[in-house]
Amino acid sequence: MKVAIIQFPGSNCDWDAEHSVKDVMGIPAGRVWHKDKLPDGVEAVIVPGGFSFGDYLRCGAIARFSPIMNDIQTFADQGGQVLGICNGFQILCESGLLPGALVRNNCMEFRCINQSLTVENSNDRFNREVLGDHLSLPIAHGEGNFRADDSVLSDLETNQQVLLRYQPNPNGSVNDIAGIRNQAGNVYGMMPHPERAVEEHHPCMDGLPVMRAFLQPLLHSSPVELSA
Amino acid sequence: METTAASLPPNPDPCLNVEITPELVAQHGLLPEEYDQILNILGRTPNLTELGIFSVMWSEHCAYKNTRKLLKLFPTEKQDKDAIGQVLVKAGEENAGVIDVGEGWGVAFKIESHNHPSAIEPFEGAATGVGGIVRDIFTMGARPVLLTNSLRFGSLESSQVKRLFRGVVSGISHYGNCLGIPNMGGDVYFDDCYEGNPLVNALCAGILKHEEIQKGAATGVGNPVYYVGPGTGRDGLGGASFASRELTEESAEDRPAVQKGDPFMEKLLLEACLEMMSIPGLVVGIQDMGAAGLTCSTCETASRGESGIEIDLDLVPQRETGMNSYEIMLSESQERMLVIVTKGRERELEEVFEKWDLHAAHIGEVKEGDRMVVRHKGVVVADLPAKSLTDEAPVYDQPTSEPAHLAVAREWNLSSVPELASGGVESALLGLLQHPTIASKRWVWKQYDHMVMSGCKVEPGSDAGVVKLSIAGINKFLAIANDCNNRFCYLDPYAGAQIAFAECMRNLACSGARALAVTDNLNFGNPNKPEAYYMLKHCVTGLADACSYFDVPVVGGNVSLYNEHGDGAIDPTPVVSMVGLIDHADQVTRSAVQKAGMELLLLGGLPHELGGSYYLQTQFGKKEGTCPTVHLAAEKSLQDFLIAQIEEGKVHAAHDIAEGGLLVCLSEMLFDAKGLGASILLNDLGESGRLDALLFGESQARAVIAVSSQDKDKVIEAAEGFNLPVHALGQTNDSDQLEIEVSGNSVLRAKVSGLKDAWESAIPKHMDHA
Numbered sequence: 001m002k003v004a005i006i007q008f009p010g011s012n013c014d015w016d017a018e019h020s021v022k023d024v025m026g027i028p029a030g031r032v033w034h035k036d037k038l039p040d041g042v043e044a045v046i047v048p049g050g051f052s053f054g055d056y057l058r059c060g061a062i063a064r065f066s067p068i069m070n071d072i073q074t075f076a077d078q079g080g081q082v083l084g085i086c087n088g089f090q091i092l093c094e095s096g097l098l099p100g101a102l103v104r105n106n107c108m109e110f111r112c113i114n115q116s117l118t119v120e121n122s123n124d125r126f127n128r129e130v131l132g133d134h135l136s137l138p139i140a141h142g143e144g145n146f147r148a149d150d151s152v153l154s155d156l157e158t159n160q161q162v163l164l165r166y167q168p169n170p171n172g173s174v175n176d177i178a179g180i181r182n183q184a185g186n187v188y189g190m191m192p193h194p195e196r197a198v199e200e201h202h203p204c205m206d207g208l209p210v211m212r213a214f215l216q217p218l219l220h221s222s223p224v225e226l227s228a
Numbered sequence: 229m230e231t232t233a234a235s236l237p238p239n240p241d242p243c244l245n246v247e248i249t250p251e252l253v254a255q256h257g258l259l260p261e262e263y264d265q266i267l268n269i270l271g272r273t274p275n276l277t278e279l280g281i282f283s284v285m286w287s288e289h290c291a292y293k294n295t296r297k298l299l300k301l302f303p304t305e306k307q308d309k310d311a312i313g314q315v316l317v318k319a320g321e322e323n324a325g326v327i328d329v330g331e332g333w334g335v336a337f338k339i340e341s342h343n344h345p346s347a348i349e350p351f352e353g354a355a356t357g358v359g360g361i362v363r364d365i366f367t368m369g370a371r372p373v374l375l376t377n378s379l380r381f382g383s384l385e386s387s388q389v390k391r392l393f394r395g396v397v398s399g400i401s402h403y404g405n406c407l408g409i410p411n412m413g414g415d416v417y418f419d420d421c422y423e424g425n426p427l428v429n430a431l432c433a434g435i436l437k438h439e440e441i442q443k444g445a446a447t448g449v450g451n452p453v454y455y456v457g458p459g460t461g462r463d464g465l466g467g468a469s470f471a472s473r474e475l476t477e478e479s480a481e482d483r484p485a486v487q488k489g490d491p492f493m494e495k496l497l498l499e500a501c502l503e504m505m506s507i508p509g510l511v512v513g514i515q516d517m518g519a520a521g522l523t524c525s526t527c528e529t530a531s532r533g534e535s536g537i538e539i540d541l542d543l544v545p546q547r548e549t550g551m552n553s554y555e556i557m558l559s560e561s562q563e564r565m566l567v568i569v570t571k572g573r574e575r576e577l578e579e580v581f582e583k584w585d586l587h588a589a590h591i592g593e594v595k596e597g598d599r600m601v602v603r604h605k606g607v608v609v610a611d612l613p614a615k616s617l618t619d620e621a622p623v624y625d626q627p628t629s630e631p632a633h634l635a636v637a638r639e640w641n642l643s644s645v646p647e648l649a650s651g652g653v654e655s656a657l658l659g660l661l662q663h664p665t666i667a668s669k670r671w672v673w674k675q676y677d678h679m680v681m682s683g684c685k686v687e688p689g690s691d692a693g694v695v696k697l698s699i700a701g702i703n704k705f706l707a708i709a710n711d712c713n714n715r716f717c718y719l720d721p722y723a724g725a726q727i728a729f730a731e732c733m734r735n736l737a738c739s740g741a742r743a744l745a746v747t748d749n750l751n752f753g754n755p756n757k758p759e760a761y762y763m764l765k766h767c768v769t770g771l772a773d774a775c776s777y778f779d780v781p782v783v784g785g786n787v788s789l790y791n792e793h794g795d796g797a798i799d800p801t802p803v804v805s806m807v808g809l810i811d812h813a814d815q816v817t818r819s820a821v822q823k824a825g826m827e828l829l830l831l832g833g834l835p836h837e838l839g840g841s842y843y844l845q846t847q848f849g850k851k852e853g854t855c856p857t858v859h860l861a862a863e864k865s866l867q868d869f870l871i872a873q874i875e876e877g878k879v880h881a882a883h884d885i886a887e888g889g890l891l892v893c894l895s896e897m898l899f900d901a902k903g904l905g906a907s908i909l910l911n912d913l914g915e916s917g918r919l920d921a922l923l924f925g926e927s928q929a930r931a932v933i934a935v936s937s938q939d940k941d942k943v944i945e946a947a948e949g950f951n952l953p954v955h956a957l958g959q960t961n962d963s964d965q966l967e968i969e970v971s972g973n974s975v976l977r978a979k980v981s982g983l984k985d986a987w988e989s990a991i992p993k994h995m996d997h998a
């Protein structure tokens with residue numbers, strides 16, 4: 001497999017992510033159980049949505065201690081491509097791979113809607129030229145309210161690490177932030193679900209260019225070797 | 229009870245020391261003659277644990293003792309053996325019915341109520357309602373692919389009702405979202421009759437290969453019996469008997485009878501069970517521990533397997549200390565399953581559950597004979613013939629008496645309603661659009677994850693929810709609709725139940741789906757009251773006759789009686805849920821029109837009946853009148869025509885006429901695309917000669933479709949072949965105005981955006997900042 005979809009107890013968008021990459025985009029992908037090792041030859045990792053470990057304690061707070069997270073940390077440190085979607089984003093924030101935190105929506109309710117988003121010029125893969133100025137993507141979360149302290153927020157903005165902003169804001173996220181990347185540009189996280197907007201029968205197909213933007217380096221790079 | 233226990237010699241299990249008194253029998257909801265029957269079966273006095281077991285197994289919830297005879301009226305298989313949708317597992321045979329959807333695939337689906345728990349503890353009650361029905365589906369070996377709910381509440385003016393509504397919706401949202409099964413919405417009605425006794429009916433559908441169907445039978449003497457899932461606690465003690473009596477002011481004290489759900493545990497159990505069932509030949513039988521928990525699962529699997537079963541409660545995982553046999557057997561702790569596996573292959577099951585960090589405890593064995601034997605602390609605490617609990621439960625045919633209001637409804641005359649002047653049309657329409665039953669339910673379904681599993685094709689809010697069966701890798705679409713207008717059932721139970729059926733099937737037809745089968749949830753009052761039983765009997769008869777007429781069998785469902793609170797019974801509410809199939813993506817049809825220049829055609833004739841309508845409710849506060857006439861043949865013509873035209877690609881949008889009548893139907897069709905309007909011309913008032921009945925009457929077997937101008941004449945011509953009256957109403961346009969002219973007089977000129985705002989903000993106005 002080229003793309004590993006991590007399955008935690010309570011993940012529930014793992015099938016969707018695998019389906020979008022493997023069946024829709026035609027890139028070899030498979031699911032990897034959280035207690036297993038990241039297989040050799042993997043070129044990208046997707047941490048999918050869901051309720052890992054029931055979201056008990058805090059979203060992603062238990063999942064970050066799963067054995068697979070050591071491999072993902074190493075993989076990311078070596079420049080491997082990592083995308084966290086929804087609960088996956090929360091896990092990446094909890095594990096420190098991305099800055100900030102996600103807390104309860106300010107409406108205090110779960111929100112499942114097609115959300116309008118504006119695209120930021122973040123890097124050569126995520127920008128308005130590639131993705132267009134606006135996107136519509138499904139959101140489905142109860143805790144998508146992005147929070148960061150002033151200095152982190154200022155760094156995110158200065159370094160153009162913000163990928164997507166809500167318009168209008170459904171959950172109270174600071175600066176309307178819906179998705180960010182790390183400074184190196186290999187770890188991505190977003191609350192919207194691009195994997196749910198890739199097929200004809202979906203409400204829209206704006207997720208496809210987002211998935212392509214993330215997986216684009218696969219076509220050019222050689223696999224990252226995991227050091228033991 | 230405790231003083232009696234103290235006076236008897238010590239025993240390792242206190243339940244064996246309790247003297248069974250007539251009071252204790254009555255407390256268990258058993259009639260004296262039922263207790264006599266138990267004495268007869270056993271040839272001795274039962275101990276307390278055994279009495280508890282009989283009490284839950286012979287409750288209405290488990291034994292259908294007041295409805296079993298009536299349920300026999302439902303057709304359980306298709307007459308046409310060549311049609312798609314043949315029944316693979318019939319109603320009552322297993323945890324859920326299964327129907328064929330072609331290409332070797334089947335769909336398991338069922339609806340179940342959790343009314344009483346939700347009245348007391350709305351969040352947990354509704355959440356565990358979802359959990360229970362999902363277990364019924366994956367127990368069959370199916371991967372759950374959709375959820376819906378039928379919900380009924382009192383008036384939103386009441387702060388208590390708001391609390392119940394908010395709690396129920398958030399409980400469903402909490403549980404279903406965590407499981408990752410798309411919730412396609414369903415229906416929500418608000419009526420004073422549900423004040424204090426809300427209805428929470430939850431439906432789940434799942435998909436499986438024919439050869440993957442699992443049985444809930446304990447067979448093969450010597451095969452081990454496993455308990456899987458989290459430990460047993462004291463929660464939900466005797467929930468099944470609690471659900472089988474009326475709610476009273478004191479019901480709040482029954483809180484321990486309400487279970488507490490953990491959707492994360494259920495998700496683990498779901499994945500572990502599906503993984504285990506995918507191992508060929510491992511699982512012999514499987515049954516979830518829902519109502520009546522360990523009791524029901526052991527005696528039902530033994531009874532179905534024509535065998536005996538023996539379990540040891542010391543081996544049951546427990547999360548509370550000091551539980552006695554009565555408590556362990558009657559607990560309704562959630563997310564547990566009973567599994568019978570092939571002897572010698574125990575390790576294979578254990579490995580799957582170790583992976584998912586769940587208990588898998590070997591608690592017993594399948595035995596020869598017919599006894600269900602339960603041990604605790606080295607002593608036999610129950611030794612009963614398994615079939616006596618399932619097949620020998622008493623069956624009653626209760627006396628009936630026609631409620632007085634039915635005759636009044638039959639003799640009602642339209643002339644008793646003051647006529648509506650054309651100046652009053654807009655405010656009447658606004659009144660209807662803002663009634664919470666008719667208003668947008670977006671407030672509800674935006675809290676449900678309806679897009680997970682990448683299958684959602686038509687989001688909630690259209691006539692039916694539609695999901696692509698992507699996860700099975702098949703290119704077909706499953707459509708689901710729920711319906712039941714209680715007002716009609718109250719005014720005429722036979723016709724009202726038929727309307728629930730017809731409207732549900734019409735919703736599927738408007739979506740382009742051919743109906744396959746029904747699951748029903750019969751929500752009624754106390755069956756021991758002759759008036760309530762009359763309503764039940766006539767609703768079931770009406771529904772059964774409609775099912776037979778359309779050859780749409782009932783493959784399962786649920787009965788919830790004793791829905792009473794304060795002023796009396798709820799209106800009869802036989803909720804009908806139907807699944808249908810759509811073969812191609814381009815046949816999936818929505819209720820909303822997307823563009824200007826479309827021709828709107830009214831199919832089925834001009835509405836002319838006001839009896840039981842929401843118009844009478846919103847204008848005059850009345851639930852009265854003669855229920856609209858039901859013509860099953862006309863209904864069939866309409867639906868056959870709808871599907872034929874949709875399959876020919878002629879129908880751009882279709883919406884049935886239901887609550888609120890023609891004007892509400894037209895308004896809703898314009899609410900999706902921004903700036904859309906329509907100009908409607910009606911040449912006469914129709915059969916009633918009245919504006920109110922024409923615009924707001926809820927006459928049956930009617931729908932509005934949108935077709936292109938080029939197809940208009942062809943569609944009208946085709947309708948003649950179906951003997952179906954058609955009225956060309958006018959065109960959609962870009963004006964953001966809904967204009968209606970009747971017999972040359974303008975009766976309405978309203979901004980569509982204004983109407984939409986009223987419709988969309990009605991429920992949020994009650995619920996946000998409240």
